[in-house]
Amino acid sequence: MVTVKSLVQKMSIRLGGLIIIMSTLENITYFVSWSSIPLYGKTCTSHVFTPPLTPAVLSTKTTGKPNSLQITKIPHQKTTPRTKVLSLPESKELVVDSDSLPSNWTTAHTHMIEERMQKRKAHVKQVCHKYGLDRPSDLYQPNAWEFLISKKHNLVWCSVFKAASSTWFYNFNTLAGYTEYEQMHGSKMPMELARKIYNRPSVADLESTISSSPAPTTFMISRHPLTRLVSVYRDKFVGTVVYYRKLSKDIIRRYPHLQIQEIKKGQSSRRSRLIPSFPAFVQFILDEAAKGHRLDEHWSPMHSFCTPCLVDFNAFAKMETLEEDGNYIIFSTGIEDLIAPKKINLAHKNPTSSVAQSYLCQLDQTQFTGLNQLYKLDFEIFQYDVKDYENC
DSSP: OEEHHHHTTSSEEEETTEEEEOOOSSSOOEEOOSSEEEETTEEEEOOEEOOOOOSOEEEOOTTOOGGGOEEEOOOOOSOOBSOOOOOOOOOOEEEEEEOOOOTTOOHHHHHHHHHHHHHHHHHHHHHHHHTTOSSOOSSOOOOGGGEEEETTTTEEEEOOTTSSHHHHHHHHHHHTTOOHHHHHHSSSOHHHHHHHHSOOOOHHHHHHHHTSSSOOEEEEEEOOHHHHHHHHHIIIIISOOGGGHHHHHHHHHHOGGGOEEEEESSSSOOOEEEEEOHHHHHHHHHHHHHTTOOOOTTTSOHHHHSOTTTSOOSEEEEGGGHHHHHHHHHHHTTOTTTOOOEEEEEEOSSOHHHHHHHHHTTSBHHHHHHHHHHTHHHHHHTTOOGGGGTOO
């Protein structure tokens, strides 16, 4: 009989054809299997015994064969998830659907949506004033860096990532003269193409443009903060975004007790890769925020990314009402004959809106409360309700 405590100083132990990798005594992850996959930059034989685990006892026979290893697991004592149902990630691919503008759009439609926008703007101003965010401070300054300004079309947009950003980068790039082929089949990312035409403005540039006459349509698109977070996880970690592979491995190392998921590369493929669980991803964000670190643009709170309390937006669109809101922006700026709208999505077996609950219910109550605090102003400024995902 060998206890984990007597082996914990050794990061890996080989028993015949078997490799066991351990992290800390309190939070232990075991990788045991018979198929070779990359792990932490190395190739090893592995399978994941899903944690969380507390100190366990290893019992081995002298043969050292894989099937002779027995692991006795002691239940983890920390806060448990609000539900034990885990949703397995699925593969994805980019889907581009051609969209058509309504042929019967009238000034009546414009006035109706304009009234909606005015109500949203009034609400934003009210909340911003309530928290004293309507004036610049050491902690809250206008963030002009993320805006795109099309002076030719009198259009200003702040690109909230994972809130129809791919669709509107396509629109702005079309207005800049890029062809559909260049955008859909070229090697450059949409934002990279856009920034060749639309320079990142200074705060003075942005303020000068917005205060010009006639006033431009200045807009941003919001999305339910928790749905957006699930979409980020599915896109950047479950998906095939290479840029986030290193971060994925770092999160696995930091939170081995918060489960690891295995993603198969194709339905019949034996090849796979490991990604952090959604709770591990969330814990990483909460810890980074607690340390005061700058958050990635894809999960940074919308109120700090586009600073709507300090920028005079006249259109607050929402993902949840984007068909009407998007048409309003297009028709009110007169670009309906210049673009051929497309809906650009990262397709999954199920849309994010239908599976967000299953991901969020993997979180324990402490994590869920932490997200509510992190995105508190987003919920209030953009009128979203955390209760949408409270019940598991």
